[in-house]
Amino acid sequence: MILDNQCPSGPLADQWDNHRRNLLLINPDNKRKYTVLVVGTGLAGASAAATLAELGYKVEAFCYQDSPRRAHSIAAQGGINAAKNYPNDGDSIYRLFFDTIKGGDFRARESNVYRLAQISNGIIDQCVAQGVPFARDYAGYLQNRSFGGSQVSRTFFARGQTGQQLLLGAYQALSRQIRAGKIRVHTRREMLDLVVVAGRARGITARNLVSGELESYAANAVVLATGGYANVYNLSTNALGSNVTAAWRAYKRGAYFANPCFTQIHPTCIPVSGNLQSKLTLLSESLRNDGRIWVPRNRRDPRSPEQIPEAERDYFLERRYPGYGNLAPRDIASRAVKQICDAGFGVGNGQGVYLDFTDAIQNLGTETIRSRYGNLFDMYLRITGEDAYRRPMRIFPAPHYSMGGLWVDYNLQSTVPGLFVLGEANFSDHGANRLGASALMQGLADGYFILPYTITDYLAGTGPGRNAVTDDAFDQSRTATEECLQQLLAVRGDKTVDEFHRQLGHILWNNVGMARSEESLQRALQQIPPLREEFWNRVRVPGRSDDFNQELEKAGRLADYLEFGELLARDALNRNESCGGHFRVEHQTEDGEALRDDANYNYVAAWEYRGDQTPPRLHKETLRFDSIETAVRSYK
């Protein structure tokens, strides 16, 4: 299959307009004859579901949480980017586009990213109209802050809870449509299979997590907005329930998985403290606006940070990247932290660096710092028991976001016709590294302003037809899903799901983490299959399938991660270059920066499932750069 990305031709600035002009429409009266399933109710899913319902479609939305408001977008802290140029500091649509492409190390599509930058401004307008309480100055105008990888202030924020406020905006829009009878939300439901009829996505199989019952839903199209897969590393900043299952099962039904090795390790997280820890907590990148990152100049310096004089501190980000300093992009900052800790300069247990606010508190006063980051300092205190107003925070990188995801074309449609993929679940806009405050932008761009146009074109092309779960494909899907659940219960082994997840996490973090080599990737590929086999022979899943059974939920998600982790390592091995968050130690410059290989790897790697026993097939979508020249990505 040749991957047709459907990207329009012509000047970048006109592409989305021209493309929309050619998309088919459906008249308002006819829209109610169509049903769309939206799986996931985060920023992308909730905004899509609300907008589709406003247009007149019947929408069925699904989330595994007990309320759509709890999707993990809620935890995004720092902000959302837009090219408004309100501060008059030189921003523009082109600059946001360029920063995003460069931030992604030239591994994203020009057309998609330019559209994202164009749409960014409308998102802020929309959210303000919904009542999102963005930070304002006294006169009432919107405030901006800076984020990594940019030299302008284009990030809008609502204290340290921007994701929460944007999600509540989308959730409230969703709630309004529920009230209007246009959307049915199915909470505590987990999608366990995609149903494909005659080559088109026509429904899903979902498990009611309370009763355990498997349910079938039929529709004219299916939208996945199911988030990312950073939990494959076990410890990550994601919610514990975040999973790859919906995307993985869609992959097994024919959707290609693109660039799985592009994972983001976020530099500012609270370091690991013990073996039974269940998650890592992120501290917003916005902290790097005012905090300075340093380590002692002496290895394993036993003194406490306030006893170490200025001259004996190494502000290594400011030293290595004077142009961007502490606001170097995430992949670069994370790698620098890892390198300095590997060299023996780490603090605490050796896996940490200081993030110090002493200067900022002296210059701006404690109250200003409290108003900017108070909730983050409070969170740090609760988790570590340490007061960051008095002594520097300790931070270390942690898995945070997945740039990779299901392959989609310019219309956000996967390789399965009728299956659309939004937000973090797709691979489309961030290349090999995502810039801070761009995930919220992308999720809402996809849901509010892109999908509603492109899905209409698809639906108009297929006609309403009849939506019924009578097709054999629905029965077969339910039967296969039930068998899988029964198999998990039947093992009755002696190890818990959590123990296996920790093992998988160790393999991936040590071998497919911030630094990867052919040797480490081969090791991961050798270690994952036996672990998977052991899982299916020794896992202990208590209880029944027709009950509220959280261990069974976790076991199903881990079973998918045990397969997906192998694809991640395989993709990382295939990509024999360094780019963005994918750092192959064989390919680096003299000063330790990522060395891209545009001659051989200037493509999107899209993997096709061919059965459990057959290796997946690689399809390449070559990236074209017509408007910008690819360059060595420098933040010096």
Place this chain on the structure above:
Amino acid sequence: MNLTLHVWRQKGPEDRGRLERYAARNIDPELSFLEMLDQLNGELIREGREPIVFDHDCREGICGACSQVINGEAHGPQAETTVCQLYMRQFQDGDEIYVEPWRARAFPVIKDLVVDRSALDRLIEAGGYISVGTGGVPDANAILVPGEAAETAMDAAECIGCGACVAACPNGSAMLFVAAKIAHLASLPQGRPEASRRVCSMTDAMGREGFGNCSNHYECEAACPKGISVKFIAQLNREYLKTLPKAATSKAP
């Protein structure tokens, strides 16, 4: 540290439920309360017993999923802290700890520590939004919101919808939850046009869903992990009072 837990176990909505006693041994004080339960669940699973079911997700205090009454207090002893952000260093070796679900008429127990909080979603559906569709809105800076109003709106909007206010209230009232949404939207110029309809509709829904009335105990504020102030209840009441003359003079729609 070693602890004795008394945990509410209930197989389903029809089951009567009971407290069961568990020994939690060798607990690292650096663990969170939920990680301590994870550890205990691991032991229960290996012993062939049913693990304790509880709601949780983000484990960083923002999703609002976790919902446990610990030693009689919603979200436990630490002020402005969700259960997931409560760390075992807050407890002493040898402590006895009672763990129960939210208890309120509007929140029926589903299993063990998990309750059905969908009533809160229905309160929002009743009007906790601004009726704007996607597209066709003015430039973001065309709607000026004075810094102070934005701050007030944000103070209220920080609500995570966990339901601790309801669980802590002797009347099982959702007044603080509703007030937070009313105040968030009524403090903004965008939210003013629908303010009176919103407050009537949401307070009506509160009664329908089985929440009790507010009788000014302020337990809600004390339990709220985000420190949402009861002053917003006063603001709700003001918004509500403003609707009364209108209602008296206008015909029913």
